[in-house]
Amino acid sequence: MDYGYQLLRHVVIQVFGNLGPAARITLVLLAVPLVIVLVTNPGLLTGDSFLIDAETGQASFSVLGVWGLVLGLIAGLVCWLWAAVAWHRFVLLEEYPSGLFPNWRGSNIANYFGNAILIGLIMSGAGFGIAIVIGIIVAVLQSPAVAIALGVGLIFGLSWIATRIGLILPAAAIGETLGIGESWRATAPVSGQIVLPIIVIALASTILNQGIIAAFGTAIPIETPFGTQQQVTLSMVGVVLSIAVGWVQMLVNLALMTTLYGNLIEGRQLN
Template identity: 35%
Template sequence: MKAWQIFTHSVRQVFGNFNDALRISGLIYIVQMMIAVALGGMGISPGNTLEPTVGVAFGALFASLAFLIGSLWIAVSWHRFVLQAEGQHSLVPPFHGAKIGAYFVKSLQIGLIAAIVGFALASLIGTLVLSALGQTVFAGMLVIFLTLVPVLAIVNRFSAILPGIALGEKLTLTDGWRATAGDGVTMLQLAAIVAFCSLLLGLPLEALTPGSIPSLLAEVVLGWVQVMVGVSILTTLYGHYIEKRSLV
């Protein structure tokens, strides 16, 4: 199955270059997590009702901004390493500001498309499933899965251009859509595999006490795996569908 080939190729891309993956993403990712943890309880002050609201809002905004910049930085650096063999010899990869900015703009456009499609699908699927199965936990999970898979498939088709943006190529959103034309079923299968594996990765966290050291460590490790494999899937899609590389 081609979808499975794409997925396993992306996983090998990360763990076959594990040391490089850590050098490119490790420090940035850890700083992201430290900021999130440090600002998680910001603004808590007994007897003050205004300060917690302002503090929490500021902390959430700053953490979100740090996460966004860090994620884009990692993605662009990883695409360039895999596709152009751009070396990485320090703990912090080069910051390609212009390419990161262009990557963000394209990602934002794709995100808006995903939000519109996701809302429409969730409304339709939710109405059908909940009317048939009632408001149960299973029905809710089924709605999420049935909505997530097609939305993720659409996102992957458009996002196939993003690694090219990281390389400085002039590509439009429709370039990714056209390049993956005819492989819609493969994209759906890939989305289902990713959604299922994400669910599996989340299961260990259910057995751990929320907020505990083991829980935080597991979140960091599993989160890193999801980020790197997700970025690698886009790299694989670009390499295969746009650069016409074989899946080996």
């Protein structure tokens, strides 16, 4: 059986076979920043957080509480890191939360954050370099189709690089040390096969999100410093569905790195 298919199958089973524990581990944490934003900006629930000009029909979000959004952003980062570490540890160590929140692993979370920043820096450097090459090619060929194809290729290429060096994240989550080079070398034998799950996961999430926008989205004009922009707002059903898709996508992306770590570093078998 093709390794890429086995990998994708294992990831899907890992996530959808553990939705209950995953919800217990992550959902409360991920709800914290949302609660903070809504408590500090209650108008988001009533629609009072944006003003609509009666004459032009244009909306502006200038009355939003900035500090509440900043606090929610910080809480979101901390809670996402906490949830990611807890999910990795559940899969690799079968560690269940002992209360409402998963166990706090401060040193692991700090190392995870540091490794995530390292990956981000590498991705930024690689993306910048590749973007320059793409820009030159597009300038020479003057073809919109080529520009779109190369842009999509850039996104998938960066995802491929991130996956290959991303094994340092589950390693940090369980307190192990793994370098960028070690992760890259460990994934070398399956570097071609991991393209399949990367593409399928990205396409599935894109199709689902676009479907939600098409079914439950409404475009309204928003005044910005750069002029009038169309802002898509979702109905409550759309928001719930969008959050659910985002949550599952987070679990799947983390499960992909966790599965690769378990298989290639720890020698575990794929289902």
